[in-house]
Amino acid sequence: MKAENAELRLFVAGMGPRSTQAVADVKRLCGKYGDHCRVEIVDLYQQPGAASEAQIVAVPTLARERPLPRRQVVGTITNIDHVALSLGLIPNRASGAARGTGGE
Numbered sequence: 001m002k003a004e005n006a007e008l009r010l011f012v013a014g015m016g017p018r019s020t021q022a023v024a025d026v027k028r029l030c031g032k033y034g035d036h037c038r039v040e041i042v043d044l045y046q047q048p049g050a051a052s053e054a055q056i057v058a059v060p061t062l063a064r065e066r067p068l069p070r071r072q073v074v075g076t077i078t079n080i081d082h083v084a085l086s087l088g089l090i091p092n093r094a095s096g097a098a099r100g101t102g103g104e
Contacts (some may be wrong), residue, residue, distance in 0.1 A: 006037040006089055007066040011051065013044045013059045022060035022077060029080040035092040064088065 012019035
């Protein structure tokens with residue numbers, strides 16, 4: 001049985017240090033789990049209505065919109081493995097044995 005791909009949405013406010021770190025963390029997350037997800041970055045300064053529409057009360061927030069049920073992680077997402085577990089993401093196939101082993 002194939003797992004359904006995840007639709008993620010990262011909510012940030014401008015490009016200050018916390019937002020910049022969150023974007024970098026999501027890029028790392030996608031490096032390890034990106035084969036199974038699609039990410040949209042939403043800057044609430046540019047799209048202020050998106051916060052109330054998605055019921056976002058703090059930033060950064062990383063939300064898994066699909067598959068349902070909706071899940072979200074509020075605050076720092078530096079520990080990408082913990083975030084991935086919280087959001088129900090599965091690693092890319094190549095991230096285990098082929099990547100980061102350093103020797104063959």
